[in-house]
Amino acid sequence: MVQFVHPATKDITLAGVLSALADPIRLQIVRGLLQESGCLSCTAASPCPTIAKSTLSNHFRVLREAGLIQTSKKGVEHQNAVRAADIEARFPGLLMAILANSLSDAPPVAVG
Amino acid sequence: MVQFVHPATKDITLAGVLSALADPIRLQIVRGLLQESGCLSCTAASPCPTIAKSTLSNHFRVLREAGLIQTSKKGVEHQNAVRAADIEARFPGLLMAILANSLSDAPPVAVG
DNA sequence: TCAATAGTTCCATACTTCCGAACTATTGAA
DNA sequence: TTCAATAGTTCGGAAGTATGGAACTATTGA
Numbered sequence: 001m002v003q004f005v006h007p008a009t010k011d012i013t014l015a016g017v018l019s020a021l022a023d024p025i026r027l028q029i030v031r032g033l034l035q036e037s038g039c040l041s042c043t044a045a046s047p048c049p050t051i052a053k054s055t056l057s058n059h060f061r062v063l064r065e066a067g068l069i070q071t072s073k074k075g076v077e078h079q080n081a082v083r084a085a086d087i088e089a090r091f092p093g094l095l096m097a098i099l100a101n102s103l104s105d106a107p108p109v110a111v112g
Numbered sequence: 113m114v115q116f117v118h119p120a121t122k123d124i125t126l127a128g129v130l131s132a133l134a135d136p137i138r139l140q141i142v143r144g145l146l147q148e149s150g151c152l153s154c155t156a157a158s159p160c161p162t163i164a165k166s167t168l169s170n171h172f173r174v175l176r177e178a179g180l181i182q183t184s185k186k187g188v189e190h191q192n193a194v195r196a197a198d199i200e201a202r203f204p205g206l207l208m209a210i211l212a213n214s215l216s217d218a219p220p221v222a223v224g
Numbered sequence: 225t226c227a228a229t230a231g232t233t234c235c236a237t238a239c240t241t242c243c244g245a246a247c248t249a250t251t252g253a254a
Numbered sequence: 255t256t257c258a259a260t261a262g263t264t265c266g267g268a269a270g271t272a273t274g275g276a277a278c279t280a281t282t283g284a
Contacts, residue, residue, distance in 0.1 A: 014213055015136050022131035042231065052274040057231055076230050076281045091216070097209035101126055104203070154262065164243045169262055188250045188261050226284085233278070240271070247264070254257080 004064060004071045009086040012067035017091065020066035025051065026059050027102055030068060030082055034099065039079035116176060116183045121198040124179035129203065132178035137163065138171050139214055142180060142194055146211070151191035 021027050028047035033040055046056050060080065063069045068087065069080050087095045133139050140159035145152055154172050155165075163171075172192065175181045180199065181192050199207045 014210070014216075015134055015139070018130050018210070019134035022127055022134050024127050027127070043229095053231070054233080054275075055273055057233085058272075060231090073231095073280090076228095078231070091209075091213040093205070093209045094213050097203075097205045098126070098130070101203040101206050104126075165262070166244075166264080167242055169264085170241075172262090185249090185262095188259095190262070227282105228284100229280100229282080231279085234276085236273105236275095238271100238273080240269100242269080243267095245265085248262085249260100250262105251260080252258090254255100 004073075006064060006070055006083075007067045009067070009083075009090050012086065012090045014091060014094075016066040017068060017087065017094065020062050020068055021098055023059070023062075026063055027098075029059060029063065031099060031102060033069065033080060033082045034084070039081045041077040042080065045080055116185075118176060118182055118195075119179045121179070121195075121202050124198065124202045126203060126206075128178040129180060129199065129206065132174050132180055133210055135171070135174075138175055139210075141171060141175065143211060143214060145181065145192060145194045146196065151193045153189040154192065157192055 021030065025047060029045050032045050032047060036045075042056055042060050043053075051059075060069070060071065060078075063080075064071055067083060067090075070083050071078050071080050073079075082095075084095060133142065137159060141157050144157050144159060148157075154168055158168050172181070172183065172190075175192075176183050179195060179202075182195050183190050183192050185191075196207060
């Protein structure tokens with residue numbers, strides 16, 4: 001059984017977080033997880049159905065290793081949740097600043 | 113003569129900014145430029161003397177194309193300045209959130 | 225036991241990044 | 255003008271990274 005390695009909060013790096021969120025797909029995954037206010041499976045959290053499973057799996061691995069999400073296995077699915085509190089503790093204001101500005105960056109979503 | 117292409121403020125993308133700053137060297141370049149409160153040449157802004165010229169040139173190109181810095185030619189040197197106001201206008205709070213947290217991430221530089 | 229589903233791992237291809245070497249542009253001196 | 259020095263850019267190859275298809279593992283449910 002695959003058990004996931006998550007970095008401790010203190011081991012989360014700024015470079016890791018930024019490079020993880022620099023990919024639009026991963027940024028949308030994080031936004032989706034937060035909007036759904038909790039856990040989603042990998043496929044449910046995918047922002048685009050045409051992405052290959054292996055690619056998606058890789059994106060989740062990057063997010064996990066960057067410390068952005070927590071993954072736990074529940075039955076056949078994986079449950080993913082954003083480690084919002086950990087990120088906030090490590091880099092105060094960072095995640096919110098990025099997510100708030102992701103609205104004005106992504107054309108499909110209307111600016112509030 | 114090489115003339116530099118800088119994106120308009122509205123064309124600056126979040127992904128571009130994040131991926132540019134996800135590299136520790138580029139992040140340190142931006143921090144250095146801001147600390148020096150103005151313009152620096154490429155070599156003067158280099159955080160590490162062992163980086164190859166070509167690599168450094170590439171980092172500056174990435175920062176320029178991401179809209180993070182403005183480069184102008186002055187004699188034999190290039191003058192680089194952070195487009196802080198443009199970034200702030202495009203993504204309010206983003207650059208400050210990243211730079212503020214870069215202090216807790218990068219041990220070598222003292223907090224100002 | 226078998227089929228279906230959710231993810232992971234492996235591999236080949238395509239794209240990036242890094243550096244040294246060669247090049248361009250400007251300055252300043254002879 | 256010519257030559258050397260300096261600051262960056264561009265080119266090309268080696269090493270690393272991303273993508274997606276195929277094969278694999280783990281769990282569920284019939």
